[in-house]
Amino acid sequence: MADVPEADWRRPTALPGWSVHDVVAHIIGTEAMLAGTPTPETGVDVAALEHVRNPIAELNEHWIISLRDESAPAMLTRYREVIAQRKAALPKLPTAEWNAVTATPAGPDSYGRFMRIRNFDCWIHEQDIRQALGRPSSDEELSGPAGRLALDEIAASMGFVVGKLGKAPDGSRVAIELTGPLARTIRVAVDGRAAVVEEFDAEPTAVIRLDGLQFTRLCGGRPLCETRPDTIEFDGDAQVGQRVVDNLNYVI
Known part of the structure; x- marks a missing residue:
């Protein structure tokens, strides 16, 4: 500055x-x-x-x-x-x-x-x-x-986002695959209550794939930026995936 x-x-x-x-x-x-x-x-x-x-x-x-x-x-x-x-x-x-x-x-x-x-x-x-x-x-x-620590904080809230806001049904296993410099996979299993887990015990039921910086912007209620890829891809249950993406904005 x-x-x-x-x-x-x-x-x-x-x-x-x-x-x-x-x-x-x-x-x-x-x-x-x-x-x-x-x-x-x-x-x-x-x-x-x-x-x-x-x-x-x-x-x-x-x-x-x-x-x-x-x-x-x-x-x-x-x-x-x-x-x-x-x-x-x-x-x-x-x-x-x-x-x-x-x-x-x-x-x-x-x-x-x-x-x-x-x-x-x-x-x-x-x-x-x-x-x-x-x-x-x-x-x-x-x-x-x-950036990694910021993403740790966001990841900790994904159980709330996927389960409460995104209303993923019981039994869902939602993988959020982040690409680019902030690459990582955030896994949320819904077993009565949605929680972030290290690994799934079966294949994910829904996969959301997008650039890591764009993910943080959606979580913060910002528009996608022009400097990173803006494609959002879904595998598996695309309806659940889209609902989660539509409700990523959880930051007060």
Whole structure:
């Protein structure tokens, strides 16, 4: 971002109502809150904004509004300062605090899970920024540790997506085969309750095959991007496969 012209910070992203500047403000604000900084009061009824749909989004929007007039250099300074603060604090947390249950965007879970969600959030927003600026991640960048960890977080939610949202029937074995730099296979077995499994005990009943980055975009409610293959293929029960794809958008 250091070499991005000021005007390009105002480019719209695929996220309704958010520019590149707004996405960076969201990241700054979230990390600042986690460091103990109170959410700024803006006097704006953010709940009335069309793209604000839940209490977490309301908090995000207050940060975005409060930083909207900041210049690109000022934003970079804020970002570097809060990230340095968080990078210094996290390694000092004792194991008990990493394992302690806390509120997360996915419901009560460990602080460690919360930090995995934070990695996912930052990574997917990096892709939002890159797509808006026409600077997509290289294959090497996509296959790096941040991308793999982000995909771990997404994969953990696929039981809910396949069973609850996609309504795969009991006995289904749904394989989501991701291609490209983020290649992996996510397997969900429905045996009373849908769950992610390492292996199936029989052939999959439905296979969904698509590029890994495109998969993350669908899970995050983003449109498919132009920089990766956009073909989605089905084997087996295509109706179940299509229903799962239609309901991949689970991120709040």
